Amino acid sequence: MFSILTERKVREMRTADQVLSIIHERGKRGLPLERVYRLLFNPALYLKAYGKIYRNNGALTPGSTEETVDGMSMSKIAAIIEALRYERYHWTPVRRIYIEKRHSKKKRPLGLPSWSNKLLQEVMRLILSAYYEPQFSPSSHGFRPGRGCHTALSEIYHTWIGTKWMVEGDIAQCFDALDHSVLLSILSENIHDGRFLRLIEGLLKAGYLEEWRYHATYSGSPQGGILSPLLANIYLDKLDKFVETTLAPAYTRGERRRVNPPYGALQRRALDLRKTGKREEAETLRHQMQCLPSLDPTDPGYRRMRYLRYADDWLSAT
Numbered sequence: 001m002f003s004i005l006t007e008r009k010v011r012e013m014r015t016a017d018q019v020l021s022i023i024h025e026r027g028k029r030g031l032p033l034e035r036v037y038r039l040l041f042n043p044a045l046y047l048k049a050y051g052k053i054y055r056n057n058g059a060l061t062p063g064s065t066e067e068t069v070d071g072m073s074m075s076k077i078a079a080i081i082e083a084l085r086y087e088r089y090h091w092t093p094v095r096r097i098y099i100e101k102r103h104s105k106k107k108r109p110l111g112l113p114s115w116s117n118k119l120l121q122e123v124m125r126l127i128l129s130a131y132y133e134p135q136f137s138p139s140s141h142g143f144r145p146g147r148g149c150h151t152a153l154s155e156i157y158h159t160w161i162g163t164k165w166m167v168e169g170d171i172a173q174c175f176d177a178l179d180h181s182v183l184l185s186i187l188s189e190n191i192h193d194g195r196f197l198r199l200i201e202g203l204l205k206a207g208y209l210e211e212w213r214y215h216a217t218y219s220g221s222p223q224g225g226i227l228s229p230l231l232a233n234i235y236l237d238k239l240d241k242f243v244e245t246t247l248a249p250a251y252t253r254g255e256r257r258r259v260n261p262p263y264g265a266l267q268r269r270a271l272d273l274r275k276t277g278k279r280e281e282a283e284t285l286r287h288q289m290q291c292l293p294s295l296d297p298t299d300p301g302y303r304r305m306r307y308l309r310y311a312d313d314w315l316s317a318t
Contacts, residue, residue, distance in 0.1 A: 016048040020130040027131040037195035039127060040084050040120075046077045049122035053226065063114040064095045064209050071115065080116055087195065091117055091206035093214060094222045109176075111208055111222030121203070121226040128230055131190070136233065137240035142311030143229035152310050160306045162257070162297050163317040171236075174312035175228055176220040180204050183221075183235050203227065229311070236309065243307045243316075251318065254302035257295035266292070 019039060026033060039045065050072065053059060059069040083089040094111030101108050113121065129145070136144065141152040171177075184201055191197060203225075207216045221228040259267075266289045273282035296302075306317040 014042070014044070016042070016044040016126070019045065020126060023127060023130040024134060028134040030135070032190050032192050033131055034192045036127060036191060036193040037084075037199070040123060040196075040199075041081050043074070043077050043081065045123045045126060046080070046119060049119055049126060052126075053118060053122050058112065058118075058224075059115070061112055062095075063112040063117065064092050065114045067115045069115055072119075076116065077119075080120060084120075084199075087198075089120070089199070091203050093207040093209050094225065096208040096210045096215075096222075109223055111224040113222075113225060117203075118226055124200070125227050125230050128227075128234070132230070132234055132237075136237055137244060137309075139240055139244065139308045140233060140237065140310075141308060142313075143233055149310065152308055155308055156306075156315075160317055162293075162295070162304075163306055164297060166315060166317040169314050169316075171312040171314070173220075174236075175223045175232060178220050178232065178235055180219060183231060186234060186238065200227075200231075232311070236312075239314075240307075240309060243305075248305045248307065251303055251305040254299070257297070257299045257302045260293050260296040263289055263292045263294050 019042060023033065054069050054072070062068055080089065092114045094113050094117075096109050096111055098107040099110050100106070133144065139155075141147045141149070141155075180201065183204070184197055187200065188197055204221060205217055207214055208222060209215070221231050266285050270282040270285040270289070273279070273285065303318060306315075308315055
């Protein structure tokens with residue numbers, strides 16, 4: 001009995017950073033997560049989550065209830081944990097509104113969760129992000145810490161040298177079209193905790209209120225939900241890995257591009273001129289060489305496929 005109480009006390013004394021560090025290490029090593037649900041009983045994770053979202057613009061925006069960050073307290077955290085402990089926590093439907101897309105007159109749906117839902121989602125996001133982040137593809141740049149549009153552009157600028165053709169794609173209605181069963185199956189590969197998976201399933205199926213009329217959700221994850229971008233990345237990581245391990249190797253050919261024929265011809269002529277003492281003419285040819293690529297960009301014996309993704313937009317090149 002003493003050892004059990006001691007173990008429980010030590011576990012409860014762990015800070016949020018300690019818990020997330022352990023999860024991150026398991027993610028790096030590719031080890032599965034077990035008994036994740038009980039981590040939701042740690043108040044320190046809720047305080048860390050609160051510190052990350054209380055300043056957000058939507059913190060004072062009510063969802064389907066009047067609850068906002070103004071009602072935040074330790075007793076509210078305790079109430080959430082108590083409901084989770086006995087598996088009595090129920091996700092409330094999000095309140096759906098429509099906002100205009102940037103640079104477009106079209107509108108997209110936005111789901112507004114209640115404050116308690118936001119807080120719990122952020123706790124779950126911290127846990128899942130700590131685990132999955134070290135496993136995500138380096139080709140993925142959207143909704144990830146330390147990554148964004150600039151890192152995607154930097155990768156293209158520094159590593160996509162010699163590419164001639166690019167194909168850009170957009171996964172239509174990505175957040176709305178996520179298959180719940182597929183997503184839960186992907187999560188279950190590494191998360192061996194039925195209670196935690198059921199909690200995510202409940203979130204996905206919580207539905208939404210549009211003009212205060214309830215609608216069930218049979219697919220997708222609500223845009224505006226704190227956990228939705230991460231769930232989409234977990235889902236689409238399968239696409240990233242498929243491209244990197246199957247498509248890209250199939251399109252790879254050759255070890256190195258051959259010398260560009262016009263460049264090689266000028267190089268040989270310049271060398272001959274130098275040998276005969278005609279340095280000025282050789283220097284003229286050298287300047288002409290600088291205007292040409294040294295390697296053949298159209299070499300049929302060399303081919304590489306490039307790929308990156310930013311959220312639901314992807315770019316491939318060869």
